[in-house]
Amino acid sequence: MAFSPIYAPPRMDPALPPLRVNLYSDTQTKPSPGMKAAMMAADVGDEQHGDDPAIHELCDRMAALLGKEAAMFLPSGTMCNQIAILTHCRAGDEILAHELSHIIANEGGGPGALTGAVVLGLKGERGQFNSETIRAALREPRRNAPPQTLLEVEQTANSGGGSVWPLDKLNAVMDTAHEAGMRTHMDGARLMNAVVASGVPAHEMVAKCDSVWLDFTKGLGAPLGAVLCGSGSFIDEAWRWKQRLGGSLRQAGICAAACTYALEHNIDRLAEDHANARILARGLAQVPGLIVEEPETNLVFFDTRGAGVTADELAERIRRDGVQVSTVGKYRVRACTHLDVDRAGVELAIQVIREKISR
Numbered sequence: 001m002a003f004s005p006i007y008a009p010p011r012m013d014p015a016l017p018p019l020r021v022n023l024y025s026d027t028q029t030k031p032s033p034g035m036k037a038a039m040m041a042a043d044v045g046d047e048q049h050g051d052d053p054a055i056h057e058l059c060d061r062m063a064a065l066l067g068k069e070a071a072m073f074l075p076s077g078t079m080c081n082q083i084a085i086l087t088h089c090r091a092g093d094e095i096l097a098h099e100l101s102h103i104i105a106n107e108g109g110g111p112g113a114l115t116g117a118v119v120l121g122l123k124g125e126r127g128q129f130n131s132e133t134i135r136a137a138l139r140e141p142r143r144n145a146p147p148q149t150l151l152e153v154e155q156t157a158n159s160g161g162g163s164v165w166p167l168d169k170l171n172a173v174m175d176t177a178h179e180a181g182m183r184t185h186m187d188g189a190r191l192m193n194a195v196v197a198s199g200v201p202a203h204e205m206v207a208k209c210d211s212v213w214l215d216f217t218k219g220l221g222a223p224l225g226a227v228l229c230g231s232g233s234f235i236d237e238a239w240r241w242k243q244r245l246g247g248s249l250r251q252a253g254i255c256a257a258a259c260t261y262a263l264e265h266n267i268d269r270l271a272e273d274h275a276n277a278r279i280l281a282r283g284l285a286q287v288p289g290l291i292v293e294e295p296e297t298n299l300v301f302f303d304t305r306g307a308g309v310t311a312d313e314l315a316e317r318i319r320r321d322g323v324q325v326s327t328v329g330k331y332r333v334r335a336c337t338h339l340d341v342d343r344a345g346v347e348l349a350i351q352v353i354r355e356k357i358s359r
């Protein structure tokens with residue numbers, strides 16, 4: 001019987017030449033030898049029973065880093081978002097988030113399927129919105145209106161080009177939500193990219209978030225893991241959902257040790273990824289026909305329409321020369337820098353893309 005995949009994986013087809021530069025996603029980073037050594041050396045226990053020392057160390061560090069009372073280790077960022085929503089909201093509630101947000105587009109309809117909540121998509125440039133947009137979306141508290149209980153923001157905003165919410169704009173939307181009686185949640189998949197790019201300390205950036213998480217599998221290079229933070233009572237409640245959803249673990253300290261290693265070794269170096277993204281953007285902007293969005297962090301989005309190729313056509317041509325990007329629209333390409341792509345790789349990618357477009 002024919003198997004019809006609903007997810008088309010990146011072209012890792014063995015018939016294609018080996019990858020030379022993988023700009024597909026920062027999720028494609030591989031654990032380094034140092035990270036693997038830290039995993040091997042981890043002191044572990046039974047996480048579900050609360051006695052895995054490596055998990056405790058990671059959670060303590062994360063709570064301190066983000067200035068929150070408590071933290072919880074989870075397998076993925078998606079699970080952090082879904083558990084936060086389950087904890088903050090009830091069936092019938094309405095969540096406000098950007099219309100391009102990950103919770104709307106990339107989590108299998110999780111808020112509706114699991115919590116029974118509806119997400120109202122807000123409009124705004126580069127994956128962000130302002131207090132006025134929130135105020136316009138607020139409903140009169142009537143019996144026939146859904147209770148609006150949660151505001152969600154992404155830092156950095158993925159589909160917004162990896163944009164960084166400026167601190168005053170972020171604080172303003174959080175204040176507006178709190179004034180309206182809502183709670184606030186930050187999808188901080190790439191929070192440390194925002195911290196490194198802006199110079200604003202992490203605890204300051206998330207001070208007004210009732211819950212926030214960081215992904216260790218993006219630019220931080222760990223094989224799995226994300227940490228959700230909030231008040232003690234929020235994390236207590238969230239633990240119930242972790243248990244119910246099968247997210248509570250055993251000797252997971254092996255993975256937590258990789259995350260702790262990433263906190264120590266892979267945060268400051270995100271600046272290199274940002275510098276490489278700027279070099280990539282500058283190089284691509286010189287290719288006739290390409291329109292390149294100015295990157296703020298490690299994500300470079302560009303439009304191929306003017307070059308007379310679709311995003312998929314370009315991706316396929318350059319893949320034959322060992323360069324992988326992702327396509328996120330008919331003419332929209334995303335190239336992502338990370339710890340397994342160096343300056344030479346970026347230069348090579350520019351050269352290959354230029355050749356494949358001008359042939």
Ligand SMILES: *Cc1c(COP(=O)(O)O)cnc(C)c1O
Pocket residue numbers: 075076077078079102103154156157158187189190215217226
């Ligand atoms: C990757 C990502 C997630 C989901 O994280 P996973 O660890 O892949 O489940 C959520 N939000 C944003 C903005 C992301 O980029």
